[in-house]
Amino acid sequence: MNRTDRLLAMLLELQGREWTRGAQLAATFGISLRTVYRDVLALSESGVPVISLPGRGYQLMPGYFLPPLHFTLEEASLLSFGLDAARHLFDADYARAADSAAQKVRAALPEGRRQDVDALRERVRLVDTSPPTSAALGTLRRAVLERRAVVFQYHKLHQAPALRRAEPQGLARVNGVWLLRAHDPERGEDRTFRVDRIEAAQLTAQHFERSARAPAPDPETEQPRQIFVLRFPAFLSRTLSERPSFFQTGRREEREGIVVTLRARDIASVLPWVLSWGGAARVLEPPELRETVRAEARAMLAEP
Numbered sequence: 564m565n566r567t568d569r570l571l572a573m574l575l576e577l578q579g580r581e582w583t584r585g586a587q588l589a590a591t592f593g594i595s596l597r598t599v600y601r602d603v604l605a606l607s608e609s610g611v612p613v614i615s616l617p618g619r620g621y622q623l624m625p626g627y628f629l630p631p632l633h634f635t636l637e638e639a640s641l642l643s644f645g646l647d648a649a650r651h652l653f654d655a656d657y658a659r660a661a662d663s664a665a666q667k668v669r670a671a672l673p674e675g676r677r678q679d680v681d682a683l684r685e686r687v688r689l690v691d692t693s694p695p696t697s698a699a700l701g702t703l704r705r706a707v708l709e710r711r712a713v714v715f716q717y718h719k720l721h722q723a724p725a726l727r728r729a730e731p732q733g734l735a736r737v738n739g740v741w742l743l744r745a746h747d748p749e750r751g752e753d754r755t756f757r758v759d760r761i762e763a764a765q766l767t768a769q770h771f772e773r774s775a776r777a778p779a780p781d782p783e784t785e786q787p788r789q790i791f792v793l794r795f796p797a798f799l800s801r802t803l804s805e806r807p808s809f810f811q812t813g814r815r816e817e818r819e820g821i822v823v824t825l826r827a828r829d830i831a832s833v834l835p836w837v838l839s840w841g842g843a844a845r846v847l848e849p850p851e852l853r854e855t856v857r858a859e860a861r862a863m864l865a866e867p
Contacts, residue, residue, distance in 0.1 A: 564592070566602075573602055574611060577623050584620035634672065639680045640687075642668050648689050652736060654701035696741070699764035703743055706731040706764075710771055712748075715764040717756060720831045729756070730771040737809045746774060788826040791833050792847040795821045799843060808836045822847070830855050 564572070569592055576591060577583055585599045594602075603621060607613050612624035634642070643665065650661040669677060699715065706713045713731060716724045729745035732753070736742070741758035753774065791810075795803060797820050810833055813824035827833045830852050837844055837852070838859060846853040 569594075570602055570606060574606060574623075577613070577621060580622065582616070582619045582622050587620070634668075634676070636676060636679050636683075639668065639672055639676060640683050643680055643684060644687070644689055647684075652696065654696055654698075654704065656701055657704075697758045697761060699761040700734075700741060700758055702764040702766060703731055703734060703758065703761070706766055707733060709766075710773060712767045712769040712771055713745075713764050714767060716762045718760045718762065720834065722831075724762070727756075728767075729754070732774050734758070740809070742809075746771070788828065789830075789849070791825040791827065791830075791837075791849065791852055793823050793825070793837065794819060794845045794847055795823065795840070795843055797821060806839075808833065810836075820845075834859070 573588060573592065576588065585596050585603075588594075588599045588602075589596050592599075603613055603615070612627050614622045614624055616622070646661045646665045646668070650658045653661070669680070672680065703713065705711075710730075712728060714726065714728050717727045718724050727747070728749060729743070729747055731743055731745045733744045734741060735744070743756045743758055743761070745754060745756060746752070747754045794817075797816070800816075800821055803814070803821060803823065808823075808825055810825040810827040811823060812826045813822075815822050825833050825836075833852070834855060837846070837856060846856060
């Protein structure tokens with residue numbers, strides 16, 4: 564990276580941040596602290612209002628905005644594709660924001676670059692066949708931002724809907740499914756909820772403090788967990804990579820086939836994924852999962 568590119572990248576690094584230490588800039592760009600000092604001085608001499616405070620680092624003066632940026636074809640195309648994807652993944656408010664942002668990006672491009680991006684978009688399409696976005700997503704997103712508790716009806720497999728209260732910590736989209744990580748004050752623990760199973764979500768007036776734990780659902784760190792082990796034929800290796808379970812924490816190749824390990828709160832959490840493989844899945848443990856699969860198979864074959 565030449566110095567001109569580095570100065571622009573450093574300016575982008577400072578944009579929108581409260582304080583950035585010199586050591587952090589040095590590590591980011593692979594340069595010495597002495598070079599950081601010279602680069603910051605060069606930015607200041609060029610008219611960029613950089614504030615320096617000992618012990619805190621650097622910050623751009625509040626209210627300073629970058630001049631219009633010149634996107635390469637790859638950058639402009641990536642922004643366009645990303646906004647197309649976001650339009651379908653989020654709620655209606657964010658879909659409108661994606662449309663507005665796409666118009667602004669397109670308007671900022673010179674005519675020739677705009678034509679190239681339009682031509683590429685005609686030939687490259689992003690198709691998302693996942694279920695429609697839950698109507699609750701917008702409410703949950705607002706609850707995360709405003710740190711407000713929510714109440715909602717939650718539908719679990721083979722159970723009646725239950726009224727739940729939760730303190731949303733974060734949202735994550737995993738394998739085509741939106742997940743909500745939240746603290747459950749009634750149970751006194753963190754839980755993960757599938758957003759597509761949430762209905763009638765309502766904000767409450769109660770505010771809460773954010774947890775110090777990671778806001779995104781993570782099957783490795785959520786406890787307590789049960790271990791489920793299954794074996795699949797070796798020829799399904801590629802298909803298993805294309806259809807992983809959110810609860811999958813391990814996979815190994817053996818002579819008899821591919822052994823997959825899942826960690827989940829209960830059998831109901833992994834049962835739909837296990838059943839989706841039909842006879843290709845062999846349950847190694849626990850025995851309770853094997854018996855549950857047998858019971859489901861018998862129920863499916865029962866006379867109407």
